[in-house]
Amino acid sequence: ASDGARKFYARECLSPVFLRNLYSSTLGNILDTYGECILTGYITGGKACALYTGLSRNGSSSTSKETGMEKSIDASFSWKKNSVSGDFQFGKGNFNYESSEYNMEQLYTKMWIYGGDPVGLSMNSAENLVNINFDLAPWVASLSDSKKHTIIDITDNGLYPLSAFVIEENFKKRLDATTSNLLEKYPSFVEPHIEIMRVFERYSSSNEALYDVVAVLFTRQGDRIVLRSGNASTASDAELRQNENATVFSQKALNIKTQKQNFYELRISSNSVTRLNPKIGNPLCIDLPKVNEANMYTYTNPRTGIQYIYDTENKIAFSHYTDDLDGDWILDDYGIRSWVESLPTKSISMATLANSYRIIGL
Structure with missing residues (x-):
């Protein structure tokens, strides 16, 4: 949103409840109640994220360690391009530790699934990749139902501080300074x-x-x-x-x-x-x-x-x-x-x- 648009929202679109709270509460309390930022642009759908940690073979250089990790990560996913059904595999069968170019002894991962229907895809802790074999195709297919979408990312300039939608100069500055820990929150009003x-x-x-x-x-x-x-x-x-x-x-x-x-x-x-x-x-x-x-x-x-x-x-x-x-x-x-x-x-x-x-x- 442009600066002009934000000022328009601030003067014309704020709810009566928010305005009443803005003038009847300390701004520290406003931040505690509404949060420091306002989400204005986001992307919905589904998202699969995995975090890896690995042990390399003795004598491996830092370069070979990085290369081995990257190739092992790439090999852990299998995605059939142009597949409408979403032939998406994750886990063993896509790589092996014996290949000399990987230089990896053990690779552990934990995966998080957002949106869709993640039946059978839960991981409570990190596991050795050789013990994992997930078929993500059903989850991908479940994303055809928009009701199962969730927020998976924020667009560029999609997150603004609460102060961006306040036109009172002192309120705006106090919100920013309090958020940045430059000013302490007042627990109650001061006598004017x-x-x-x-x-x-x-x-x-x-x-x-x-x-x-x-x-x-x-x-x-x-x-x-x-x-x-x-x-x-x-x-x-x-x-x-x-x-x-x-x-x-x-x-x-x-x-x-x-x-x-x-x-x-x-x-x-x-x-x-x-x-x-x-x-x-x-x-x-x-x-x-x-x-x-x-x-x-x-x-x-x-x-x-x-x-x-x-x-x-x-x-x-x-x-x-x-x-x-x-x-x-x-x-x-x-x-x-x-x-x-x-x-x-x-x-x-x-x-x-x-x-x-x-x-x-x-």
Whole structure:
């Protein structure tokens, strides 16, 4: 599936049960429940697999050992070409240990049969090949019944990570990082809150780390959403250095808290100790260059029940799930009900949101 197709499936084809679980469970629990990957392309039919181990004659070179093993394996199967009935034999009678070109003393094998009707073909353990004589023709014939087919292989690009079908940027990154063991699974939700702290902005010409004072939203999943004002990008190095001053930091933190309290009715505190670099990746950070809560709209997807709080200028959107059972409880978790309900409603294409906006799942 192309990237465009996956985004289409993610925004239009996910089941209500999955979406509800996505927003009401930790992403670690989502991985435990649904698995890390989604199978999108596979081949069905029947398959016979055999694993071999052999003992070569004394004095055999590594080359002769490999040659002997390969020829013995090839000789253990007999397949009559162009045979509609599937004249397929496996085992003794197709080779012998005495032939000097094989250089094998003993050859053991274990065979697995997938699909079809494998009556009489079971092997509980590896056996000496001279003691095996299987007629696979009945099994091959049984594969004419498609009801006896099973999955025997995955097509190229037929397996995608679960994150490929999620459009929320922070959900996608946390799924990938957790799958790669870069992040630990949270056993339960974190209480949403905002901490005002120093966040890395850039390096100076002398390679000095410069920091801005920024509000950071901690989501229920433990993500850090950096809510920048956009002013630091045009600030001089000297202006950013002033943020190291405790008095300057305290005053900026107070101003930011006063401004954010107009939108977020949750715990907001200042943290003068932590220095956050969003580029490191642990903790997981989503760095938003500019967030203007006063200039947003809301749109609810009627099919999924997901509401988007979006900014057309900065191309960002916050999303939360609403269902018939619990309603829009996430608004209360973040203390944003009053703010969101005061925003104007404006329709927007889901394709536009999925393709052009950075969507942050709450």
